[in-house]
Amino acid sequence: MAVTGRYVLLVALGAVPVVILGEAYRQAELTLVLWLLLTVVIGVLDLILAASPRRLVVERVLPHRVRLGETVASEVYLTNENSRTLRALVRDAWQPSAGAALTRQSLVVPPSERRMLRTALTPFRRGDRRTAGLTVRSFGPLGLWARQATLSSPGRVRVLPPFTSRKHLPSRLARLRELDGATSVQIRGQGTEFDSLREYVRGDDVRSIDWRATARQGDARAGHEQKLMVRTWRPERDRRIVIVIDTGRTQAARIEDEPRIDTSIEASLLLAALATRAGDRVDLIAWDRRIRGRVTGASGGELLSRMVDTMATIDPELLETDWSSVAGQVRDVTNQRALVVLLTTIDTPASSSGLLSVLPQLTQRHTVVVAAVSDPEVLRAVSRRGDRDETYRAASAERSLLDMERVTTAIRRLGGDVVTGSPAALPPMLADRYLALKAAGRL
Amino acid sequence: MSAPATVQGSPSRAESTTPTLRATARRWRFWLILAAVAVVGLLAVTVASGTGTGSRAPYSITNAAPDGSKALAEVLRQQGVDVVQADTLPEARAAVDAAPGATLAFADPVGYLTDEQLAEAAELADRVVLFLPGFNELRAFAPGVSAAGAPRDVDGVDAGCSLPAAERAGTIIGGGQSYRAAADGDARLCFRSSDDAYYVVSTETPSGTVTVLGAADVLTNEGITGVGNAALALGLLGEDDTLVWYVPTADDVVADGPADVASLTPDWVTPVLVLAVFTFVAAAIWRGRRLGALVVENLPVTVRSRETMEGRARLYAKAGAHTHALDSLRIGTITRLSSVLGLPRNASVDEVASSVAAVLPGWSPGDIRSVLVDATPSGEADLIALSDRLMLLENAVTSAVRP
Numbered sequence: 001m002a003v004t005g006r007y008v009l010l011v012a013l014g015a016v017p018v019v020i021l022g023e024a025y026r027q028a029e030l031t032l033v034l035w036l037l038l039t040v041v042i043g044v045l046d047l048i049l050a051a052s053p054r055r056l057v058v059e060r061v062l063p064h065r066v067r068l069g070e071t072v073a074s075e076v077y078l079t080n081e082n083s084r085t086l087r088a089l090v091r092d093a094w095q096p097s098a099g100a101a102l103t104r105q106s107l108v109v110p111p112s113e114r115r116m117l118r119t120a121l122t123p124f125r126r127g128d129r130r131t132a133g134l135t136v137r138s139f140g141p142l143g144l145w146a147r148q149a150t151l152s153s154p155g156r157v158r159v160l161p162p163f164t165s166r167k168h169l170p171s172r173l174a175r176l177r178e179l180d181g182a183t184s185v186q187i188r189g190q191g192t193e194f195d196s197l198r199e200y201v202r203g204d205d206v207r208s209i210d211w212r213a214t215a216r217q218g219d220a221r222a223g224h225e226q227k228l229m230v231r232t233w234r235p236e237r238d239r240r241i242v243i244v245i246d247t248g249r250t251q252a253a254r255i256e257d258e259p260r261i262d263t264s265i266e267a268s269l270l271l272a273a274l275a276t277r278a279g280d281r282v283d284l285i286a287w288d289r290r291i292r293g294r295v296t297g298a299s300g301g302e303l304l305s306r307m308v309d310t311m312a313t314i315d316p317e318l319l320e321t322d323w324s325s326v327a328g329q330v331r332d333v334t335n336q337r338a339l340v341v342l343l344t345t346i347d348t349p350a351s352s353s354g355l356l357s358v359l360p361q362l363t364q365r366h367t368v369v370v371a372a373v374s375d376p377e378v379l380r381a382v383s384r385r386g387d388r389d390e391t392y393r394a395a396s397a398e399r400s401l402l403d404m405e406r407v408t409t410a411i412r413r414l415g416g417d418v419v420t421g422s423p424a425a426l427p428p429m430l431a432d433r434y435l436a437l438k439a440a441g442r443l
Numbered sequence: 444m445s446a447p448a449t450v451q452g453s454p455s456r457a458e459s460t461t462p463t464l465r466a467t468a469r470r471w472r473f474w475l476i477l478a479a480v481a482v483v484g485l486l487a488v489t490v491a492s493g494t495g496t497g498s499r500a501p502y503s504i505t506n507a508a509p510d511g512s513k514a515l516a517e518v519l520r521q522q523g524v525d526v527v528q529a530d531t532l533p534e535a536r537a538a539v540d541a542a543p544g545a546t547l548a549f550a551d552p553v554g555y556l557t558d559e560q561l562a563e564a565a566e567l568a569d570r571v572v573l574f575l576p577g578f579n580e581l582r583a584f585a586p587g588v589s590a591a592g593a594p595r596d597v598d599g600v601d602a603g604c605s606l607p608a609a610e611r612a613g614t615i616i617g618g619g620q621s622y623r624a625a626a627d628g629d630a631r632l633c634f635r636s637s638d639d640a641y642y643v644v645s646t647e648t649p650s651g652t653v654t655v656l657g658a659a660d661v662l663t664n665e666g667i668t669g670v671g672n673a674a675l676a677l678g679l680l681g682e683d684d685t686l687v688w689y690v691p692t693a694d695d696v697v698a699d700g701p702a703d704v705a706s707l708t709p710d711w712v713t714p715v716l717v718l719a720v721f722t723f724v725a726a727a728i729w730r731g732r733r734l735g736a737l738v739v740e741n742l743p744v745t746v747r748s749r750e751t752m753e754g755r756a757r758l759y760a761k762a763g764a765h766t767h768a769l770d771s772l773r774i775g776t777i778t779r780l781s782s783v784l785g786l787p788r789n790a791s792v793d794e795v796a797s798s799v800a801a802v803l804p805g806w807s808p809g810d811i812r813s814v815l816v817d818a819t820p821s822g823e824a825d826l827i828a829l830s831d832r833l834m835l836l837e838n839a840v841t842s843a844v845r846p
Contacts, residue, residue: 022711
C-alpha cells in the first residue's frame with residue numbers, strides 16, 4: 001500500500017472546512033475528525049477500485065549478451081488480467097551498473113490488453129547484470145491510494161569484454177600474411193615447413209634454391225632456357241598456444257582507471273584472434289588458486305565467442321595466485337611444445353617469487369612469454385622533479401622501475417620472455433611478440 | 444556483438460514476492476491474537492475493578508478507594524436519601540435550589556474556594572455538615588468553633604451529649620481533628636477527645652445549623668464499619684430527603700491572571716495544527732514508501748596501482764631519506780645512460796662515467812663522477828639540486844648521442 005501526493009494535498013485541504021466551520025459554527029474539532037474520516041474512506045474506496053498488481057503477466061525480451069559500452073533495449077510486456085484498467089508506476093529493478101536509462105515508468109493498461117515498457121541498457125561493468133523483478137504500484141481511479149507488489153521476473157544480460165584492441169587486428173593479419181609462403185623472402189629454419197616450389201626471382205635467398213627441382217624442371221622442358229627453382233617456406237601451423245590469465249589480487253589494481261585483468265583480457269583476445277587465423281590452436285586458463293575459467297579445443301569464431309563468454313564474469317579474487325600448480329595445469333592442456341603466455345603482474349622480486357620459481361619447469365618444455373601491464377604514470381613521475389615531493393616521487397618511481405627491471409632480468413635468465421606496456425599498448429605488443437616468435441620459427 | 448533479443452522467463456502470470464494482506468496477517472497471527480487478548484483482558488480488569496471511572500479525591504462519593512466515601516453514599520441511597528453530587532459552587536446552588544431543605548455535606552481539603560466563595564457556600568443550606576474543616580472554612584461557616592488539634596487516642600470515644608445522632612451512635616472510633624467551641628456559645632459538643640476538645644460540634648449560626656465532624660474514619664470506606672461510625676454518619680447526613688454532597692474541585696478556582704493564549708486564539712487553531720501533523724504523517728508515508736526493495740550489487744575493489752609508489756614516496760619524504768632517494772635516482776639514470784651509450788647491461792659505474800665524459804667534453808670528469816656517484820647530499824636542498832643535475836646530465840648525453 002502507498003499513498004500519493006494527491007492524498008497528502010487532500011488531507012491538507014481539510015484546513016479550509018476546519019477554519020470555515022470553526023468560525024461559523026464553532027465545530028472545528030468535529031470538522032477535523034469528519035474530514036480525516038472522509039479522506040480515509042475515499043482512500044479505501046480508491047484502493048478497492050485499483051487493479052490488482054498481482055494479476056499481471058510479465059514477459060521479458062532481452063538480448064543475452066552485450067559488449068561493454070554498447071547499448072541494448074530491454075523490453076518488458078505487461079498483460080493486464082484484471083477486469084479494471086491498470087494505472088501503474090512500474091520499476092524494473094536493474095542493478096545500478098546495468099546502466100538502465102529509465103528505472104521507473106508509468107503506464108496505463110486497459111483490461112486484457114498488453115503494453116510494453118522499453119528502456120535502454122548501457123552497462124558500464126563487465127559480468128552478469130541482473131534484475132530481480134518488477135515492482136508495480138497500482139493507483140486507484142482517483143489516484144489517492146495505491147496497491148503495490150513486487151513481481152518476480154528475473155532478467156540477465158551478460159556484459160562481454162569490449163575487445164577494443166580488435167582495431168589492431170587487420171594490421172597484424174597483414175603482417176601474418178607476409179610471413180606466409182606468399183612472400184618469397186623467407187627464413188628457413190626450425191619451426192617452418194615446406195610450402196611450395198616456384199621460380200627464382202631476383203632478391204630471393206640463393207640458399208633456398210632447390211637444385212634437384214631445378215634439374216628436374218630442366219629435364220622436362222628441354223630446349224627451353226634453364227629456370228632456377230626455389231623452395232618457399234611458411235611458418236608451421238597447428239602450433240599450440242596456452243594463455244594463462246592470472247586472476248589473483250594483484251590483477252585488481254587499476255592502471256589508468258582500468259583493472260589489470262581487463263588489459264589481460266584484451267591482450268589475450270587479440271592474441272587468440274590472431275593465432276587462430278594463423279592456424280594455431282589456442283587454449284585459455286584463468287587461474288588463481290583454482291581454475292576460474294577454461295576454454296580448450298575451440299577455434300575460429302567459436303574460440304573468441306567462448307573466450308569472451310568465459311571471461312565476462314571473471315573478476316580478480318583477493319587471494320595470492322598459486323603458481324606452483326600452473327605447470328600442471330598447462331600439462332593438462334597439452335603435452336606438446338607450446339607457447340605459454342602468462343598474463344600477470346611483475347612488480348617486485350618478492351611478489352613475483354612464485355612466478356619465478358615455476359618458470360624453469362615451464363621453460364624446459366615450452367616457450368614462455370610473461371606479459372604484464374606497466375603504469376605509464378610511473379614513467380612520467382621519473383622525469384617530473386619540480387619540487388621536494390615530486391623529487392621523492394621520482395625516486396620512488398625509479399625504485400619501482402628498478403624492481404620491475406630486476407624481475408624482468410630474472411625471467412629472462414630463466415629462459416622466459418617479457419612484454420610490458422601501458423594498458424593501451426600491451427595487446428598489440430603481445431601480438432607483435434607472437435608474430436616475431438612465429439617468424440623466427442620458435443613456436 | 445549483441446545477440447538477437449530473446450524472451451527470458453515464461454510468459455505466465457508472474458509470481459509476486461510481496462506477501463498479500465492475508466499472508467501478512469497469517470504471519471503475524473500470533474502477535475495479533477496476543478495483542479487482542481491483552482486489550483480485552485485489560486478492559487475486563489478495568490470494568491471489573493470499577494476503578495476506571497470515579498474520582499480519586501478524598502470524601503468523593505464516587506471514590507471506591509479506602510479514603511473515599513462511596514460506601515456511605517450508597518448506604519444513604521439505600522435508605523432513601525437522594526444523594527446529589529456537586530462539583531462546583533453553581534452546581535451545589537442549583538442542587539439546593541432544586542430541593543429546598545436539603546442537607547449540605549461540605550469538605551474542602553485542598554482549599555480551592557476563596558473566602559468569598561466560602562461565605563457564599565455557607566449561605567446555601569439550613570443544615571450543613573462540615574468534614575474536618577480548616578481555619579477558613581470554620582470562619583465562614585461556624586465562626587464560634589475553632590480547631591483543637593489532632594488528638595492522640597482514637598479508640599472508642601463515647602458520645603456523651605444530647606445530639607440524637609450521637610446518642611444513637613454511642614461510641615465511635617476517633618482520629619482526625621478535634622474542635623472546641625467558644626465558651627459563651629450554645630454549641631452542642633459530643634465525643635470528647637480531651638479537656639475541651641470534641642470530635643463533633645454542632646452549633647447554630649444565623650444561616651442554620653452547622654455540624655462540624657472531625658472524626659475522619661466516620662466517612663471513609665475503610666473506617667465506616669468501626670463501632671458506631673456508620674450510625675453517626677447516617678444520623679448526621681440522613682436527616683433530610685436530599686443530601687447535597689459538595690466537594691469543591693479545580694473548576695471552582697476563579698482565574699484572575701492575565702488572559703491566556705487559549706482564550707485569545709480562535710477555536711480552529713488547534714484542529715488546524717493537528718491537521719498539519721496528519722498532513723506531515725501522510726507526506727512522510729508518501730515520500731518514504733519505497734518502490735520495491737533495494738538492489739544489491741557486489742562492486743569490485745578500486746585500488747590504484749600507483750598507490751605503492753605514492754606510499755613509498757611519502758615514506759621517503761617523511762623519513763627524510765635523501766641519500767636513499769638519490770641512490771634510486773642515480774641507479775635509474777646510470778641504467779638509462781648505459782643503454783643510451785650502448786654499454787653492456789653489466790657495465791660498472793666507472794665505465795659509464797668515463798663514457799659520459801668522452802661524450803660530453805664540456806663537463807669535467809670530476810664533475811660527472813660527483814653527480815653520478817661521489818656527492819653526498821646533506822639535506823633536501825642538496826637532493827633536489829643533485830636530482831636536477833642528474834636530469835641535466837642525462838638530457839645532455841641523450842642529445843649528444845642522438846642529435
